[in-house]
Amino acid sequence: xxxxxxxxxxxxxxxxxxxxxxxxxxxxxxxxxxxxxxxxxxxxxxxxxxxxxxxxxxxxxxxxxxxxxxxxxxxxxxxxxxxxxxxxxxxxxxxxxxxxxxxxxxxxxxxxxxxxxxxxxxxxxxxxxxxxxxxxxxxxxxxxxxxxxxxxxxxxxxxxxxxxxxxxxxxxxxxxxxxxxxxxxxxxxxxxxxxxxxxxxxxxxxxxxxxxxxxxxxxxxxxxxxxxxxxxxxxxxxxxxxxxxxxxxxxxxxxxxxxxxxxxxxxxxxxxxxxxxxxxxxxxxxxxxxxxxxxxxxxxxxxxxxxxxxxxxxxxxxxxxxxxxxxxxxxxxxxxxxxxxxxxxxxxxxxxxxxxxxxxxxxxxxxxxxxxxxxxxxxxxxxxxxxxxx
Amino acid sequence: xxxxxxxxxxxxxxxxxxxxxxxxxxxxxxxxxxxxxxxxxxxxxxxxxxxxxxxxxxxxxxxxxxxxxxxxxxxxxxxxxxxxxxxxxxxxxxxxxxxxxxxxxxxxxxxxxxxxxxxxxxxxxxxxxxxxxxxxxxxxxxxxxxxxxxxxxxxxxxxxxxxxxxxxxxxxxxxxxxxxxxxxxxxxxxxxxxxxxxxxxxxxxxxxxxxxxxxxxxxxxxxxxxxxxxxxxxxxxxxxxxxxxxxxxxxxxxxxxxxxxxxxxxxxxxxxxxxxxxxxxxxxxxxxxxxxxxxxxxxxxxxxxxxxxxxxxxxxxxxxxxxxxxxxxxxxxxxxxxxxxxxxxxxxxxxxxxxxxxxxxxxxxxxxxxxxxxxxxxxxxxxxxxxxxx
Numbered sequence: 101x102x103x104x105x106x107x108x109x110x111x112x113x114x115x116x117x118x119x120x121x122x123x124x125x126x127x128x129x130x131x132x133x134x135x136x137x138x139x140x141x142x143x144x145x146x147x148x149x150x151x152x153x154x155x156x157x158x159x160x161x162x163x164x165x166x167x168x169x170x171x172x173x174x175x176x177x178x179x180x181x182x183x184x185x186x187x188x189x190x191x192x193x194x195x196x197x198x199x200x201x202x203x204x205x206x207x208x209x210x211x212x213x214x215x216x217x218x219x220x221x222x223x224x225x226x227x228x229x230x231x232x233x234x235x236x237x238x239x240x241x242x243x244x245x246x247x248x249x250x251x252x253x254x255x256x257x258x259x260x261x262x263x264x265x266x267x268x269x270x271x272x273x274x275x276x277x278x279x280x281x282x283x284x285x286x287x288x289x290x291x292x293x294x295x296x297x298x299x300x301x302x303x304x305x306x307x308x309x310x311x312x313x314x315x316x317x318x319x320x321x322x323x324x325x326x327x328x329x330x331x332x333x334x335x336x337x338x339x340x341x342x343x344x345x346x347x348x349x350x351x352x353x354x355x356x357x358x359x360x361x362x363x364x365x366x367x368x369x370x371x372x373x374x375x376x377x378x379x380x381x382x383x384x385x386x387x388x389x390x391x392x393x394x395x396x397x398x399x400x401x402x403x404x405x406x407x408x409x410x411x412x413x414x415x416x417x418x419x420x421x422x423x424x425x426x427x428x429x430x431x432x433x434x435x436x437x438x439x440x441x442x443x444x445x446x447x448x449x450x451x452x453x454x455x456x457x458x459x460x461x462x463x464x465x466x467x468x469x470x471x472x473x474x475x476x477x478x479x480x481x482x483x484x485x486x487x488x489x490x
Numbered sequence: 491x492x493x494x495x496x497x498x499x500x501x502x503x504x505x506x507x508x509x510x511x512x513x514x515x516x517x518x519x520x521x522x523x524x525x526x527x528x529x530x531x532x533x534x535x536x537x538x539x540x541x542x543x544x545x546x547x548x549x550x551x552x553x554x555x556x557x558x559x560x561x562x563x564x565x566x567x568x569x570x571x572x573x574x575x576x577x578x579x580x581x582x583x584x585x586x587x588x589x590x591x592x593x594x595x596x597x598x599x600x601x602x603x604x605x606x607x608x609x610x611x612x613x614x615x616x617x618x619x620x621x622x623x624x625x626x627x628x629x630x631x632x633x634x635x636x637x638x639x640x641x642x643x644x645x646x647x648x649x650x651x652x653x654x655x656x657x658x659x660x661x662x663x664x665x666x667x668x669x670x671x672x673x674x675x676x677x678x679x680x681x682x683x684x685x686x687x688x689x690x691x692x693x694x695x696x697x698x699x700x701x702x703x704x705x706x707x708x709x710x711x712x713x714x715x716x717x718x719x720x721x722x723x724x725x726x727x728x729x730x731x732x733x734x735x736x737x738x739x740x741x742x743x744x745x746x747x748x749x750x751x752x753x754x755x756x757x758x759x760x761x762x763x764x765x766x767x768x769x770x771x772x773x774x775x776x777x778x779x780x781x782x783x784x785x786x787x788x789x790x791x792x793x794x795x796x797x798x799x800x801x802x803x804x805x806x807x808x809x810x811x812x813x814x815x816x817x818x819x820x821x822x823x824x825x826x827x828x829x830x831x832x833x834x835x836x837x838x839x840x841x842x843x844x845x846x847x848x849x850x851x852x853x854x855x856x857x858x859x860x861x862x863x864x865x866x867x868x869x870x871x872x873x874x875x876x877x878x879x880x
Binding site for chain 2 (some may be wrong): 246248249250376377379383384387390391397398400
């Protein structure tokens with residue numbers, strides 16, 4: 101196998117490539133090593149987290165390849181199949197980038213997981229940092245019309261308020277939430293339980309393409325890896341970690357979305373649930389959450405933000421007192437706020453011209469300003485909230 | 491006006507009668523004085539509570555009649571119209587009894603009110619003491635089919651578990667709860683916001699007769715007094731005080747049942763609410779309670795008892811450890827428990843024969859035993875829960 105350099109589609113510098121491996125080539129790149137690790141072990145493998153903590157990703161991978169890290173041969177097959185050059189080419193072809201800790205767009209929330217992902221495979225316009233202040237909407241595949249409508253309304257309402265919606269692109273509630281967010285003109289993040297080479301579920305190929313067009317589709321699994329039960333559960337922890345809170349819209353008593361809510365709770369994120377008729381088994385999981393946990397009942401997007409918005413502000417240490425833009429905003433947000441007109445709302449292109457910011461940074465700043473009540477979104481445009489109304 | 495003796499329909503002794511008043515006759519009876527007071531002032535009159543606390547009901551009424559208690563003449567008209575003999579005859583004719591503090595059947599919960607009722611006018615088979623461990627079910631007049639079904643199911647489920655249902659006999663949720671309780675074979679209590687001379691609402695005349703047949707219909711208002719807004723609100727406090735907790739089934743944001751819930755909370759009773767579709771305005775009040783207060787979400791009768799049952803046991807100071815009948819029960823309940831068969835359930839008549847108790851005492855004891863998990867109700871019959879399953 102040949103040693104070659106890689107081009108990061110985005111994010112990583114061109115110079116941190118490494119070898120095709122195995123074959124003795126030096127693993128010079130952290131990104132390379134984490135990609136390699138991600139092709140060797142299943143998500144949430146505690147021992148690998150510990151090895152990387154002790155030796156670093158590069159050296160632990162070198163030790164693995166040299167046969168000095170694991171002696172029982174359990175990874176031999178995957179090591180033999182490891183061809184990072186080929187993997188890299190496939191990633192390039194599919195325009196999938198590899199995001200690792202330390203990258204600007206790495207969502208810091210992931211570091212709070214007991215076993216963070218080794219890397220995130222991402223495809224789409226937006227950087228993962230749009231997860232700042234984002235909200236997860238999850239629920240049953242076998243949703244009712246009622247649940248689908250509520251999920252779509254929540255997705256749309258949150259997007260209109262500048263909040264990114266995170267979900268799992270599954271049938272039912274997930275898809276309705278993504279579609280609602282897209283209808284609200286907001287970016288949305290789909291976290292898949294399989295490699296990004298194929299749509300999952302297959303029927304959502306179009307939806308996932310649409311999400312990548314203005315948001316981002318991600319997975320911690322390498323291309324080609326299929327969804328298994330354990331991988332779904334591992335995926336749920338990413339949804340919980342990439343958002344300030346999780347809203348469960350409909351869930352039977354054994355729904356996987358209750359597992360996402362559990363992860364969110366363990367990460368000290370907020371958990372909210374939408375009630376429904378007590379006669380609906382698809383609401384039984386939500387009612388259980390509301391009865392037996394600290395979950396908050398929510399009925400619309402404003403109530404979600406009432407809970408999650410506050411939490412997000414708390415998390416970044418802002419006071420709850422009325423915000424004065426000059427005192428509370430970082431320079432980027434303050435710049436964006438200054439550019440937003442008071443009277444006639446401006447669209448994204450106009451604000452880009454005025455601020456010279458890239459769309460992701462701009463959208464993220466507009467999202468923060470919206471949540472702070474300083475800016476209001478009007479369809480695809482934004483205007484300032486007059487000081488008197490703040 | 492003549493001085494005559496009264497016959498208490500039930501409860502009070504024949505000897506504690508008094509005069510027709512006014513006319514200088516001695517007000518020898520506490521019951522007489524409280525009846526008189528109830529015909530003079532509106533419910534929740536703080537000054538009367540204070541006068542009675544200072545002088546007692548009899549002396550304060552004597553002072554009122556002598557003109558030494560209130561000098562501004564504000565009660566003159568009602569004093570002039572006071573004819574307790576006539577009132578007494580009307581009560582006898584309608585088989586309405588007057589219950590006052592100190593009577594065996596006086597619900598002690600009423601004494602926890604800021605302004606307890608002066609007396610309770612009651613008509614029906616059961617004594618008011620069946621409010622021990624009872625649960626209030628309240629909600630909108632303009633209920634949905636969903637709400638009506640849930641209220642009826644809750645009423646029936648609670649009655650089947652030996653719990654008395656208290657409500658206001660109004661259209662909508664109240665009536666559905668009463669009807670459910672009757673269907674479940676349990677006594678139920680209707681608390682009206684008018685005198686017991688007429689059904690209110692008129693359309694519920696049959697329902698109220700049915701309630702009186704196996705439960706009891708009560709009011710703090712004298713015969714002839716019509717329902718006004720303030721009297722409805724005062725009535726709600728009685729519903730809250732006569733139960734260990736209040737369940738709101740459906741409520742718009744301005745529903746009077748939220749006012750009952752507020753009374754319950756202020757009395758440190760439990761408040762629970764049934765969720766519904768977030769798209770239903772008739773559930774908005776319930777969702778508000780669940781979001782903004784300590785109210786517990788409940789979806790069925792078992793969950794109501796999970797909350798209220800525990801509270802009720804706490805209130806009487808029982809340990810939460812497994813109950814052993816011999817150690818925890820009062821002699822009456824222990825007697826009833828001993829009489830209940832293990833295998834073939836016994837009906838009320840049979841248990842009456844075995845225990846020689848009146849139906850009210852027997853039902854109340856069976857209710858307590860049911861809530862303690864010592865006895866189970868099977869239709870209209872009861873049997874012991876085997877020790878192994880407790």
